[in-house]
Amino acid sequence: MTDLVFLLLVFFVLATTLINPNNAVKLTLPSSSSTMGDPSSVSISVLQGPAGYSYIFNGNTSNPYVDAESLAAELNAYYEGNMAESQKSLIVSVHCQKEQTTVDALLSIIDMINDQNKAFGDILPGVQRYKMVLATDKK
Numbered sequence: 001m002t003d004l005v006f007l008l009l010v011f012f013v014l015a016t017t018l019i020n021p022n023n024a025v026k027l028t029l030p031s032s033s034s035t036m037g038d039p040s041s042v043s044i045s046v047l048q049g050p051a052g053y054s055y056i057f058n059g060n061t062s063n064p065y066v067d068a069e070s071l072a073a074e075l076n077a078y079y080e081g082n083m084a085e086s087q088k089s090l091i092v093s094v095h096c097q098k099e100q101t102t103v104d105a106l107l108s109i110i111d112m113i114n115d116q117n118k119a120f121g122d123i124l125p126g127v128q129r130y131k132m133v134l135a136t137d138k139k
Contacts, residue, residue: 040091089128091132094109
């Protein structure tokens with residue numbers, strides 16, 4: 001009985017070492033040459049500068065916003081251009097520098113998004129135009 005168990009153990013050890021995990025499942029991953037991202041989500045980056053905080057909309061560093069009100073106009077224009085027909089919520093990802101962003105800079109974005117949702121909720125009750133996600137660390 002001991003010999004049989006030993007032979008089975010040797011067989012399974014050798015059989016599992018011969019199996020290459022890279023060849024076990026063949027996957028063809030999709031690829032794309034499009035630079036267009038998902039239109040149902042946007043990014044707002046809060047950056048600290050010498051004159052205070054600036055807000056970058058969708059990575060456009062050539063046009064930073066110095067206050068949340070001017071950013072709200074850009075956000076509404078984006079929603080009207082891309083999401084108005086579907087009436088779905090737009091996901092707003094707010095990227096902050098963990099050690100440098102103050103609560104005031106973050107609260108100005110939160111208040112702006114809440115004000116926009118409240119204004120839109122007056123038109124269509126119970127519908128949120130924007131949903132927010134806070135991101136602090138890159139992985």
